[in-house]
């Protein structure tokens with residue numbers, strides 16, 4: 272009798288494990304495909320960068336340095352719940368080459384994106400006009 276109970280318990284545990292495993296696999300694939308569909312940006316403005324600290328690990332824009340071929344465009348997306356900008360130059364010294372605020376009537380709203388085409392070789396620093404610690408670079412080669 273005890274043997275039967277133990278056997279039944281083992282079978283039950285194995286069944287539950289297999290069902291759990293297949294469910295978790297299913298969810299994982301589902302999540303992955305959603306992420307791929309939703310992210311079409313080259314650079315992400317991640318969450319919580321509206322407070323200082325992202326600059327310590329250089330993750331205010333991800334990636335903080337992006338290399339593109341001449342003539343190609345870069346698309347930024349604001350994944351944060353705060354407003355941000357993508358503005359060429361350094362804080363207090365914008366160069367005027369590109370500025371997301373010109374295209375988006377002020378600031379990049381949450382989940383809003385901004386695209387700029389780079390037609391000249393060079394190293395382009397940019398920053399967020401609202402958060403002086405947010406800075407990154409586009410390298411066109």
Ligand SMILES: [Cu+2]
Pocket residue numbers: 320321354355356399400401402405
């Ligand atoms: Cu910002």
